[in-house]
Amino acid sequence: MRESFNMKKYLILALFAFGVSLTLVHVQDAKAAETIVKVQMWNDGMNMKLKLSRHSAPAGKITFQGTNTSQDGTVHEMLVVRVKNKNEKLPYDANSGRIPEDKISSLGEISETDPGKTGTLTLNLTPGLYELFCNKPGHFMAGMHEYFTVK
CATH class of the missing domain: 1.20.5 (Single alpha-helices involved in coiled-coils or other helix-helix interfaces)
Incomplete structure (x- = not known):
């Protein structure tokens, strides 16, 4: 027993x-x-860029770590919007130099980030194409946007 x-x-x-x-x-x-995507937000005069550590990731939890590396004191931010394809144009208001946020479906953003600082945004993304961009006046048209694919 x-x-x-x-x-x-x-x-x-x-x-x-x-x-x-x-x-x-x-x-x-x-x-x-979880996927980590490092995003460098920078400018050198008139050229402004988002530089991504990767341009695609599997569906699921994705954290964007955005670091403002501008040397001239410029503040940046980063919004995420789902788009149908790369030919889809986001609405642009030339008077304000911005994408009107009430006319898009932003999934979230890294808010205004001072030079030398880092902000994060974690989203649960499904397969599709996303556009990441800075919506400070004039930054989008100066080239501060990138596409990101979720598989």
């Missing part, structure tokens, strides 16, 4: 250890599923 009790105890411990290991694998897989 004592031997049977010890076997049950070992079986329970083995099942518990197996459950813990499955949980740890699941947690590691969940962390591995």
Whole structure:
């Protein structure tokens, strides 16, 4: 009888250890599923750019880490908008030099970021094409936008 009790105890411990290991694998897989995209926001006079560490990622949790590397004190931001294709034009207001945010469906943004500072934005993105851009006056038309593909 004592031997049977010890076997049950070992079986329970083995099942518990197996459950813990499955949980740890699941947690590691969940962390591995997050994609980090580093975004450099910069300008050198009239040229303004978003430089992405990668231009595509699998669907799921994506964190954009935007760092403003401008040397002249220029503040930047970054919005994310889903687009149908690269020919789709976002509405642009020449008077303000901006994309009217009430006319687009922004999924989120890295708010105004001072030079030398970093902001983050985490989104759960589905497959499709996204346009990332700075919406400070004049920045979009100066070239501060990039496309990002989610597979």
